[in-house]
Amino acid sequence: MGQTPRPRRSVLYMPGANERALEKAKTLDADALILDLEDAVAPDAKDEARERVCAAAASGEYGAREVTIRVNGLDTDWHEADLREAAKAGPDAIVVPKVNSREQVTTIERALEFNGAPDHTKIWAMVETPIAMLRAADIAAASDRLTVLVMGTNDLAKELHAEFVPGRAPLLGGLSLALLAARATGKVILDGVYNDVKDAEGFEAECRQGRQMGFDGKTLIHPAQLEPCNRIFAPSEEEVAHSRRVIEAFDAAQAEGKGVVTVDGRMIENLHVDNARRILALAEAIEARG
Template sequence: MLYVPGDKPRALEKAKTLECDAILFDLEDAVAPQNKARAREGIADAVRAGGYGHRELILRVSAPDCAEDFALACALPLDGVLLPKVESAATVADAAARNPHPVWCMVETPLGVLRAAEIAGASDRLAGFVAGTNDLTKDLRARHTPARTPLLTALSLMVLAARAYGLAVIDGVHLDLDDLAGFEAACRQGVELGFDGKSLVHPNSIGIANRVFGPSPQEVARARAMVAAWEEARAQGLGVARIDGAMVEQLHVDDANRLIALADAIARR
């Protein structure tokens, strides 16, 4: 997911050519207060002009109660609305009632983290969480560290709540735009924690995120072999299979099928 400031026409146009899965049209942090109206106009013009292809188009509103931003959302063919600093289920329910699109939530405050499960179950229109790691670090009075140790509990709670309610969950941005090795390490950590993808602020990191979060050819080949071994075992009346010396059960096959479905979806794009 790539954040694109709504008041930057060149960035809005360039996003049509980038290999990201979603465009987050930003009306919050990336846009100065005096530029909000111009940003709304720019986003409206860009979306109506089209050309974004398979990319999902999501609008990050200035605030969950911003009437002007919700009016814009209702007028555009979007794939979602992203709410900043969500701390209650009521905020999600209100946003779902005010617009026709799926709702995404930024979880970026201590209270939002502690209420993640409540928020996750707030509405069947809720699509997922996006971690706001920079704001959360500030509110925790923590330090930005390469291993993100101060955030691990909060990140895990977000993933736990999202999985309990069948939601997507996207990891937060990486601060140092020139530290691509550190960015890749953060992406790998996100995969290990269970995140589905990464939110980005610069196009130079898209390729790394796609490579790390997408299944490798080797992983897909092993997943297909695992499913084939399982189907052969079941045909023989067996409850488990073996592949390369490892035992394969239904839970492994379920995960393999999920990975194959992800690879197929990526290939279709």
């Protein structure tokens, strides 16, 4: 908790083959962008998209937005070239799909170093298979360069033979394992996408569920999802005010040598103070981002 948190409430996938989309992303209120070379790009457009995305990531034209590049998977013909060129472009992070083991993280890290990736270019590992859920702690702990776990809920549901249902009951076991791994290793974790861009009510419900579970933010597939996602994953005015009261009461009690602190009729312990400080730090980081 020593360093200021970076807001990652909303993380928007942008198709790397679409020049207009990459340009539009410069104006969108997303905390982070994933410039996509994988699912959003047809096989015959991979080379052109790679060149376009790497130029965009290196341009410095995206303001406070965190800019990442999603490369193609380790088992594809495009992965090596994607990783090489992305490393040279030096984005904030390189997003790697279907990371299933500690050894794969090590391989990715070595490739980034070999290709001259700057220190600020981190690894975001997508965990989206049953084996990744079971190995999530090993994956998360594999490298200090790995800073974020990204849930791939569509692929996880496919491999589980699960149905997409409100509340995501079939996925909760995997989501919880990945969350435990992230928190145990001090990593950020992002919830998966919501597929029905016309279902605003369902999307907001899933955002609230993700926030309640403990996710730091959510990956998105459409700009229309940005506003509700940013709102739900940000501390509310009530949370900020309560957090300030908690810290003020705790500090006052310590100064007076009191052992018991209450705020709004509830006893306050160190864990409540830590949580209050985390909430205020996030609120301040969001405000500073503008």
